[in-house]
Structures are given as structure tokens and as C-alpha cells.
Amino acid sequence: MSADVTAGPWDVEVDRAVCIGSGVCAGTVPGLFRIESGRARAVRENGVPADDLIVDAALNCPALAITVRQAGTGTVIAPDDADGG
Amino acid sequence: MSDTVSDVDLLSWEFAQDPHLRYTEMRADPGVRKHVVKTLATELNAWVVTGFEDARSLLADPRLGKDVERLREVMTANAVNPADTIARTPRSMLFSDPPDHTRLRKLLGNVFTMRRVERLRPWIEEATDGLLDAVPPGEEFDLVERIAMALPTYVIGRLLGVPQERHDDFREWNGTLASLHTTAAEKVEAHRRTFAYLTDLIAEKRRDPGDDIVSALIAAQDDGGRIADDELLSSTFLLMNAGYETTAHMIGSGALALLRNPGQRELLRRDPGLVPGAVEEFLRYESPLNMSTIRYTADPVEVGDVTIPAGEIVFVALLAANRDPAAFEDPDRFDVTRTGRSHLSFGHGIHHCIGAPLARMEGDIVFRRLVTRFATWELAVPAAELRWKYSAQFRGLERLPVRLS
Numbered sequence: 001m002s003a004d005v006t007a008g009p010w011d012v013e014v015d016r017a018v019c020i021g022s023g024v025c026a027g028t029v030p031g032l033f034r035i036e037s038g039r040a041r042a043v044r045e046n047g048v049p050a051d052d053l054i055v056d057a058a059l060n061c062p063a064l065a066i067t068v069r070q071a072g073t074g075t076v077i078a079p080d081d082a083d084g085g
Numbered sequence: 086m087s088d089t090v091s092d093v094d095l096l097s098w099e100f101a102q103d104p105h106l107r108y109t110e111m112r113a114d115p116g117v118r119k120h121v122v123k124t125l126a127t128e129l130n131a132w133v134v135t136g137f138e139d140a141r142s143l144l145a146d147p148r149l150g151k152d153v154e155r156l157r158e159v160m161t162a163n164a165v166n167p168a169d170t171i172a173r174t175p176r177s178m179l180f181s182d183p184p185d186h187t188r189l190r191k192l193l194g195n196v197f198t199m200r201r202v203e204r205l206r207p208w209i210e211e212a213t214d215g216l217l218d219a220v221p222p223g224e225e226f227d228l229v230e231r232i233a234m235a236l237p238t239y240v241i242g243r244l245l246g247v248p249q250e251r252h253d254d255f256r257e258w259n260g261t262l263a264s265l266h267t268t269a270a271e272k273v274e275a276h277r278r279t280f281a282y283l284t285d286l287i288a289e290k291r292r293d294p295g296d297d298i299v300s301a302l303i304a305a306q307d308d309g310g311r312i313a314d315d316e317l318l319s320s321t322f323l324l325m326n327a328g329y330e331t332t333a334h335m336i337g338s339g340a341l342a343l344l345r346n347p348g349q350r351e352l353l354r355r356d357p358g359l360v361p362g363a364v365e366e367f368l369r370y371e372s373p374l375n376m377s378t379i380r381y382t383a384d385p386v387e388v389g390d391v392t393i394p395a396g397e398i399v400f401v402a403l404l405a406a407n408r409d410p411a412a413f414e415d416p417d418r419f420d421v422t423r424t425g426r427s428h429l430s431f432g433h434g435i436h437h438c439i440g441a442p443l444a445r446m447e448g449d450i451v452f453r454r455l456v457t458r459f460a461t462w463e464l465a466v467p468a469a470e471l472r473w474k475y476s477a478q479f480r481g482l483e484r485l486p487v488r489l490s
Contacts (some may be wrong), residue, residue: 020441021427023145027435028187030147038426056187060194062441079198 008050009071012042019065025057033057040065047071054078095133096123096265101475104375105417108405111135117388121165122400123265123477124379128165131398132388133376135405137412137429139388143380144401145434150383153180159381163398169269172276175315177323179378179436186435189320192305192312196298199442205240206446212239213450217458223490225465229482233336234329237447241328245321246290246297254282259326265475283321298324324440331373332444334474334481336451339367341471341485342419343455344462349421353456360456363421364448369407369428370419375480377401377432403429404480459489 012032014025016039025033025040032054033040048054048071058066058078068078094100100107111118112135122131134140143149150156153176160171174180178189216232238252247255261267261275287299294300299321306312312320343350353359380399385392393399407428408416414425431438438444464471465486472483 022431022437022441023433024435024437027145027147028183053187056191059191060187060435062194062198062437062439064198064200 006050006070006075006077009047010050010054010077011046011069011071011074012048012054013045013067013069014040014042015065015067016041018063019061020063022062024060024062025066028057028060029053042066095120095477096128098475101265101477102473104404104480105408108135108402108408111402112405112409115389116391117393119397122376122398124160127160127169127171127269129160129398130163130165131379131400132393133400133402134388135402135409136389137406137409140401140403140406140409140429141433143386143388143399144377144429144432144436146386147182148382148384148386149380149399150182151180151378151380151436152182152185153177155383156180156379156381159396159398160379162396172273175313175319177316177319178439179323179327180319183435188311189316190435190439192302193298193320193324193439196301197439197442202442202446205244205443206450208243209236209240209447210450212236213454217454220489222459223488225486225488228340228485228487229333229337230484232451233333233340233482233485236336236451237329237332237444240332240443240447241325244298244328245286245324246295246299247286247325251282255279255325259330262326263330263474263476263478265477279322279325280318283318283325287317287321327438328440330479330481332440332447334371334373334479335364335367335444335448337482337485338371338373338480339364339448339452340455340487341482342367342370343452344464344487345468346419347462349419350456350462352421353452354460357453357457359421360449360453361445362423363452364445365427366419366421366423367448368430369413369423371480372403372407372428372430373480374430375402375404375476375478377403378436401429403432455489461488461490463488 019039021035021038023035026035032042034043054068055078058068064079069076117132117134119130120133122129134143153174157171176185178186181189213236216235220226242252258275258279261271290299291303302317353363377400382393382395382397382399384395410416412426431441465488474481474483
């Protein structure tokens with residue numbers, strides 16, 4: 001799924017109960033994700049401008065702790081659930 | 086710069102047998118220094134980072150690059166023996182920077198998420214039960230060979246679709262590549278054989294795809310997945326290479342820690358719910374990777390009061406960082422109930438180990454069974470006779486002769 005068919009802005013949520021603090025997201029999008037007390041946090045959660053890197057971070061999160069949704073509609077942009085959960 | 090070069094010999098047999106002693110001295114040194122480090126390919130003059138906070142921030146620092154082409158140039162420039170030629174290898178996610186890294190990792194990331202890995206649990210449990218059923222109660226056997234190596238080799242082999250009769254070949258080639266004993270010519274030959282075999286494997290999966298990762302990567306490639314043939318090859322090599330030896334050392338070192346700490350073993354036996362925490366402690370206490378994989382400075386990087394110039398090689402000593410008293414209270418104490426910050430054995434940042442969920446699950450499955458099946462654990466040789474692998478990359482036991490009943 002690419003960003004152009006899912007225009008921003010987006011809502012970005014990190015499930016801190018699931019997060020293992022790998023730092024993958026903070027390394028991928030340093031401007032958005034930060035590791036605090038060993039867990040990731042999105043410094044901005046709502047109305048985030050669309051950026052393919054955010055989708056990459058969600059897909060590469062080993063804990064699948066990041067959910068990216070289209071603001072307003074709530075449509076999940078990443079991770080996609082094609083593998084059947 | 087000569088005043089920053091250390092005379093600590095990180096290549097010696099003594100270092101491999103007790104790296105913690107050396108690392109304790111190095112951590113106490115206020116400035117980061119250069120050492121001679123032997124990689125799979127050659128001996129390099131390289132900076133070695135031992136403190137936890139420095140280690141964690143450098144692992145995630147984008148100024149430390151891994152791009153395979155530039156890395157080769159920097160390695161050549163920092164080779165101890167300038168005549169050494171560094172073999173050209175294709176790109177994989179472990180030896181690339183964004184955006185190549187992001188592209189290559191994404192293709193594999195989906196396979197290794199915790200949710201996917203959980204689906205493998207039943208057959209990994211079955212395989213573990215099979216290995217443990219074959220353990221003769223009360224009789225001496227080598228836990229490294231029969232369990233620690235056997236299980237992860239079987240798991241990654243099956244995931245990749247490598248037939249079981251070829252697993253021993255892989256272990257032999259990998260052993261040659263990782264050892265400090267072997268010559269450069271032997272390493273080149275092991276490398277050649279490994280890549281020749283994987284080339285055949287990929288061709289075979291193209292003809293006759295199966296339910297395995299290599300077939301999935303081929304399908305992704307055919308589907309416009311943006312992975313070149315040589316990248317597919319080196320990604321497969323990476324998964325095979327990284328996929329079992331590290332996990333094997335986690336199991337071997339974990340078992341040794343429980344042999345030496347019967348009280349901790351008893352805690353786990355009474356409450357197997359503590360096993361996931363114990364697995365984290367095994368990983369912290371003896372990181373299966375001694376030093377992180379190789380990085381170079383793309384720009385100057387400050388570490389404490391020292392500025393490492395651009396174009397230098399940096400290794401993060403995970404084993405040392407995990408025993409930093411500034412990060413872990415009483416770091417040399419083995420404690421399965423330890424809480425607080427997590428270890429760096431899987432790295433940190435974009436190269437965080439993609440197989441971490443799988444390794445954790447394998448550890449959970451094996452140790453739950455080991456502590457509940459066997460009440461009595463005995464080392465079958467004097468502790469002083471145990472030998473650690475003569476390798477600067479890996480930290481793991483050669484053998485662990487035990488009696489369990």
C-alpha cells in the first residue's frame with residue numbers, strides 16, 4: 001500500500017504495551033518516533049503529514065506495535081493485515 | 086592517533102575465554118580507543134565501544150553506515166595488512182543503509198513479526214520434544230550439539246527450505262567463516278561453497294516453490310518486489326548465517342548459567358511463567374554476538390570526549406555494554422527476575438535483529454521444557470574445562486557436557 005492512494009493527514013498510534021523498544025521506528029523516522037523509557041512514542045499522533053517512511057516503520061516494527069490510519073476515516077494504512085492476522 | 090591505540094589483544098585465545106575481564110578494564114577507560122579486530126574477512130584497526138549508553142546511541146546513529154560498497158573501501162583503508170583484499174559481496178539488509186535497507190528489510194519483515202512467528206510455535210514445540218525425548222536421563226551428553234545447535238539449525242533450515250541433509254554442511258562452512266583459527270584461503274573457500282549451494286537452492290525453489298522463505302522472496306521478486314538476484318542470494322545467506330548460531334549460543338550459555346545457579350533454576354521450575362524474563366537475562370548475561378556487526382563512520386562522530394573521524398571502522402561490544410554497571414545493577418550477577426532496561430543483544434535502531442521474536446520463542450520453548458522435565462542438572466566435566474568458541478564475533482560454548490535427570 002503506498003501513500004499516494006491514502007492521502008494524509010494520518011493518525012499514528014504506538015501501542016506501548018506491545019512495543020519492545022527495538023528502535024526500528026525511531027531509526028526510520030527520527031522526526032516522528034522517539035524512544036522514551038525503553039518504549040517508542042510518536043511525538044505527534046494526529047494530523048501527521050503522509051510519508052512512506054511512516055508506513056515502512058509500521059511494517060518493519062518487529063512487534064507490529066504501530067498503527068497508521070487515515071485521519072477522519074480511520075482506514076488502516078499500515079500494517080496491512082493481508083497475512084490474516 | 087597512536088596514543089588512542091590500545092594494546093589489548095582482542096584476538097587472543099585468552100580474550101575469547103574471558104572477554105568480560107578485558108571489557109571491564111576497557112569500560113573503565115574514560116576514552117574510546119582503537120583496537121585490532123578480526124572480522125570474518127580480515128584484521129582491521131577499529132574503534133571498540135564498550136559503555137551501554139554510547140553503545141545504544143551509536144547502534145541507532147545514522148552517521149554510522151553499513152552500505153556494503155562504501156564499507157569495503159573503509160575496510161580496505163583500515164586493514165592491518167594493506168595487502169589484504171576484501172571480497173566484494175552483494176547487498177543485504179544487514180549491510181545497507183536506507184533506502185536500500187528499508188526496501189530489503191520490508192520484504193522479510195512481514196515473515197518475522199511476532200504474530201507470524203507465534204504460528205510456528207506448535208511445530209517448534211514438537212521438534213523440541215523430539216530432541217528432549219532422545220536425551221538419555223542421567224547419562225552424559227553434549228547439550229550444545231544435541232539441543233542448542235540442533236534446534237535452531239532445524240528451525241531456520243525448515244523456514245528457508247534447506248533440506249535437513251545439508252544442515253551439517255552449513256554448520257561447517259559457517260564455523261570456518263566465524264573462527265579465528267582458520268586461514269583467509271579457507272574462509273574464501275567456505276564462502277564460495279556456501280554461495281554456490283544457495284545459488285542452486287534458489288534455482289530449485291524457482292522451479293519448484295515450497296512453503297518457505299526463499300520461495301516467498303522469489304514470489305515477491307516476481308511480483309515487482311524490487312529485490313535483485315544477487316540481493317536475494319545474500320539475503321538468504323544472511324538468514325542462514327544469522328539464523329541459528331546466535332540462537333544456539335543463547336541456549337548453550339543459558340543452560341550453563343542455570344547449571345551454575347541452581348537457585349535460579351529452581352525459581353523457573355516452580356514458576357515457568359518466569360521463563361521469558363530468564364531468556365532476556367540469558368541474552369544480557371552472555372550476548373551471543375560478542376561485537377555488533379561492522380559499521381563505519383560516514384561523518385565524524387563524538388563518543389564522550391573523543392571524536393572518531395569519518396572513514397573509520399566502529400564495533401559496538403554488545404557483551405560489554407550488557408555488563409555496564411552504569412546501566413545494570415550488579416551486572417555480573419545472573420538474575421532471571423531482573424527488571425529495568427533491556428539488553429542490547431539484538432542491537433538497537435533500524436538494524437535491530439529481525440529474528441528476535443523467533444529467537445525469543447525458541448528460548449521460551451526450550452527452557453520451559455528443560456526446567457520442568459529435569460529436576461537434576463549436573464555438569465559432566467569440571468567447569469574449568471569448558472571452552473568458549475575462538476571467535477571475535479560469537480560468544481558461545483564449544484561443548485556443554487551435562488547429565489540431566
